[in-house]
Amino acid sequence: MKESVVIIGGGIAGLEAASQLLALGLSPVIVEKSDHLGGHVAEWYRLFPDLSPAQDLVTHLVSSASGARIYLETEISRINALKDGYSATLNNGDVLFCKAVLVCTGFHLFDAAKKEEYGYGIYDRVITNRDLEHWFGGLEDARIPDNPRAVGFVHCVGSRDVKAGNTQCSKVCCMTAIKQAIELKEKFPEAEVYCFYMDLRLFGKKYEDFYISAQRDYGIHFIRGRVSEVSEDIDGRLLVKAEDTLSGKPLKVRLDLLVLMAGMVCSPQTGRIASMVRAEVDDDGFLRSRDNIYSIVESGRKGIFFAGACTGTKTVPETVAEARAAALSAFRYIKEKA
Amino acid sequence: MIYQGKQKIWSDYQKEIPDNHWFYVRSCIRQSFFPASEGHFVKIVRDLLGKDLYETPHHTTCGGIAYHSDTIPQETAMTIVARQFSLMKEAGYKNLVTSCITSFGNYTEILETWREFPELETRIREHLWKACRREFDKPEYVAHASDVVYKLRNEIAEKAKFRLVNHETGEPLRIVEHIGCHYSKMFPHKGVGGAEYPCVLSGMVESWGGKVIDYPERRHCCGFGFRQYLVKANRGYSVSNTHKKFESMEPFHPDLIITNCPGCPYFLDRWQYVISEQTGKTYGQNGHGIPALTYEELAGLVLGYDPWDLGLQIHQVGPEPLLDKMGIAYDPARKYLGLDEKDIMKPGLPTVLKCC
């Protein structure tokens, strides 16, 4: 009888962990609350910096995890600790017995409507990074005009903002903004694209080249300063006011589309999941790992492991690497106990 | 624009306004700028709608102008306000209604300060006792008179004789609403609708049949603000702010501006004259300018009171085009006759702005 591991969440972390556990000879079970696998990445179009299609990654992960037992549209009601493992009760009545639990619940996108001054949900031409990514993927969106002359990106919406309730940086939005700016320029070469940033966080492999290409090859304008207010002009265009910190003066520009880079915050169910597995919630709202350097995938509680954005903001390669590390840690834990 | 998005934000900032038994405190300067506004507020709320609105002849200014102009320290302003509270306690009321928006900001700021620093409140109690042997209780609720009219707007709409509609074309009037900074921006939670989309005036306008215009500089300050305009040389700053608002609202062709502050309609009204003399440019149709009314004047017009009794002849921008649009009858001959038909003299006419 193969030992079982329950994986909470069927996003890329959960799928990669499942495929590794299968290769190691264990029996993973994925419990996913939505109706599809692949989590947030399944909704995206292309991944930086190579601009490889997100669907390829998700399809590959789903097929390599196909040997696992998968529950969709199911949530976990209760987890009880047993003498040598855990029992997880699902909301459809099934009870799963396992040796270890792997939490891969991921993140939640900040609700951009909370920043009232940007007018999300109030003005017709204001959208978020997720809306834009869906549109690139082929979904219709009436808010995006057919031939925009000017487009703006606002960095740090809901991140690094004590008033929005999240002081942390969401890590991936600067690169995502540059990626989406380039993709928009490819679709509308005549449009002027402005990125309003506070700082540019471009820390990874080939990220700086991506930025240089955005500036030099695509002519995207980067303006350092916060957007203060968005309003609507008589012809429906957005009037955006920002502070141009480098010249020390206020600046205004009329745009046809404004994209808000909504940040990553912890999912609202984190508290519930944390109490079920008796894990701690850190003061940034995400789950707390045993430490932040060597044991990120461990929770400090026996048999409970973490992978992916549930412990903090992560990029896709980091999530996949953590999923593999968590699978290996779970495997070693189970073998040592036996 | 997605209207439901704004409504959702308004619903987050709703406040429960009591609907009866208020203690009314007047403004020091509104009687000069808009002589009939406060009188008509009392007339509408007390006589027409039958609510209990009490004012005592012994009440004074709240000290807001002096406090914001840096001429008295905050403790003095607090002691003046404490005396107002003790008058309210004597009369047996718990709900305070202020006529002026700076007063509203002042009372709210003082109550918040006392909440955070109770030792300051104790000291003010001592000051008041030493000054005039009085004791006070803090009011349960502080509202602004526009909150009260907002609460009663549907009752006013039922009794209305005119609606904010162009009676020839049937189109709703295009109305710009301007909220005082001390109402919405100092303590957003104390204003109906928060700081970005306050709805205290737009709610009134819509229930009386008008259409609210949203333009880019809608939330911009008019430039009133004691310290900058008290010194003549600084007034360029104030007039530039109002000029920015007018330049922004011009393409939307508004028929009227409604405000809830004493200073704002004064500025929005008078600066049109200054801007017309300095730049030669007027706003509104046919060079007549855009009338800037207070909410009490607008409520009075809607209820059918005589425009000259409402004090509209004191306004710089002539109200006649607006009255003609709404279909309100007025007697041009009686314009410059005051109480008891006394002749109150005619003003000189400006060179650029057209006045009747």
Add this chain to the structure above:
Amino acid sequence: MDFGFSLSPSSAIDLDKVDLSLYRRLEQTVPDIRSCIACGSCSATCMAADYSGMSVRKLILNLQRGADVKKMLSCCMLCGKCTMVCPRGINTRKLILDVCRYYSDNKL
């Protein structure tokens, strides 16, 4: 009539109304100008910076905002130290010479 005060001009930059023609020319002759990140390495090494208002960082920013650059340029000694240190590899000396050439060609 003298009121004793007058309308103050606004200092806000309206990006829809600025004149970017000189910047557009330079994008053709020195395409790397687009990759400037305003780090200030150029201004930090500039020998003329202490004693005049010269700063290549400000030059590029003013070009991007349609503001005047002529007065600043008269203090540049064309030493080339800014070009040596630019982390983005912009040929700043050529940039300065191109702007000067534009002004002298058009007798400005």
